[in-house]
Each structure stands twice: as C-alpha cells, then as structure tokens.
Amino acid sequence: NAGVTQTPKFRILKIGQSMTLQCTQDMNHNYMYWYRQDPGMGLKLIYYSVGAGITDKGEVPNGYNVSRSTTEDFPLRLELAAPSQTSVYFCASSQGQGGIGTQYFGPGTRLTVL
Amino acid sequence: AQTVTQSQPEMSVQEAETVTLSCTYDTSESDYYLFWYKQPPSRQMILVIRQEAYKQQNATENRFSVNFQKAAKSFSLKISDSQLGDAAMYFCAYRSLAGANSKLTFGKGITLSVRP
Numbered sequence: 001n002a003g004v005t006q007t008p009k010f011r012i013l014k015i016g017q018s019m020t021l022q023c024t025q026d027m028n029h030n031y032m033y034w035y036r037q038d039p040g041m042g043l044k045l046i047y048y049s050v051g052a053g054i055t056d057k058g059e060v061p062n063g064y065n066v067s068r069s070t071t072e073d074f075p076l077r078l079e080l081a082a083p084s085q086t087s088v089y090f091c092a093s094s095q096g097q098g099g100i101g102t103q104y105f106g107p108g109t110r111l112t113v114l
Numbered sequence: 115a116q117t118v119t120q121s122q123p124e125m126s127v128q129e130a131e132t133v134t135l136s137c138t139y140d141t142s143e144s145d146y147y148l149f150w151y152k153q154p155p156s157r158q159m160i161l162v163i164r165q166e167a168y169k170q171q172n173a174t175e176n177r178f179s180v181n182f183q184k185a186a187k188s189f190s191l192k193i194s195d196s197q198l199g200d201a202a203m204y205f206c207a208y209r210s211l212a213g214a215n216s217k218l219t220f221g222k223g224i225t226l227s228v229r230p
Contacts, residue, residue, distance in 0.1 A: 040223075107156065
C-alpha cells in the first residue's frame, strides 16, 4: 500500500510551457485534492474531486485544470506556466461521507517557473 | 469564511522537555474538525492529531495532546518529551463539515526546532 504518490518530485519550467503533475492513490478513496504551498505559508486548495468524473474549483484554481477519469488518478495540468505558479504542490485523498475522513498527503512536487 | 491563525512563527525546545504550539481559529459553525499536521524537511504532510469539535475530551496520541477550548476557539498542541525527530514545521488546520467540499483551511505554520 503506497498511499498517495506524486510525480515528478522536482521540475523547472520556462514561462509559457505546459506540464502535468501526476497523482495516484491506492486506498480507493473517493475524495482527492490538489493544494499549493507558497514559501512560509499554509496550503491552499486548487481543485478537488468527490469521485471519478466529478471535479470542482477550490480557492486558487486560475491557471490550472484537472480531470478525474479513474478513482486512483487525479492529474493537475498547468497550461501556460507563469512565475506566480512557482510553489510546492501537494495531492491528498480522503474517504468517508463528505470526505470527512483523514486526508492523506503525497510527498509533494517542487515546481519552479523561470 | 473560516480562518486559522498561528501567531508564533518559530519556537524552540530542549530535547526531553515539553512545548506547546498555539492555534486559534474563527468560525460561525458548531461542528467541524481540527488537525495538527507535521511537515519535516522532506515536505510530506503528516497527520499528528485530530479533534472533533463535538467531543469535549481532548485528543491524545502518544506524546502529542491537544488543549481544545471551543468557546475560546483555541486549539493548542502539546508535545511531551520532545525528540530531535520532532523538529519540523507544524500546521494547524480546520475542516468544515458543511457542504460537499471538505477542504482544509491551514494556518501559516510554526517552525519547531529541538535543541540537543
């Protein structure tokens, strides 16, 4: 049981480039989340999903897109990278009605946009 | 909207001593969850302890315990017998039970150092 895995661990992008951050969980959780953590700050929610085929915006969705075609996978897409998207990105999952179970986090992806 | 405040940016504790990390929050809801997460240099977010607002009894997990004061909207974390491995950033977080979005609202975190 690997929990929540994220790839890549590190990435440097040039302004305007695109990339997909991968997230996979093997706990059969219905809820999944993407957060970003800026230096010296707590995490802020980008997007979340309550199940396969269902996604919704969080606090800071601009510049990102998500999809949820399977229970296990919840990729985050950056279409036109900007320096403001330099951050550490965390994927998380949870179970239980309303997703109220404990959220389990992946190890994070450190993204730098130059 | 809910807010979580951690007013101490840094704290230091001697190994084997006890330290308390403070957290306050603001909400108009009566039912919610509160959490403390640990983030070591590896950056992974690790759940330390969780408290349900409807429970009067303070949660305890081994050396970690909380002081939950619902009326004061205060949720502090006590670490007993501090160990070098406790050095990390600690985040207080709030989760509403209302609505379909069970997102966590985080404080800014506190950096805890442990002196040998």
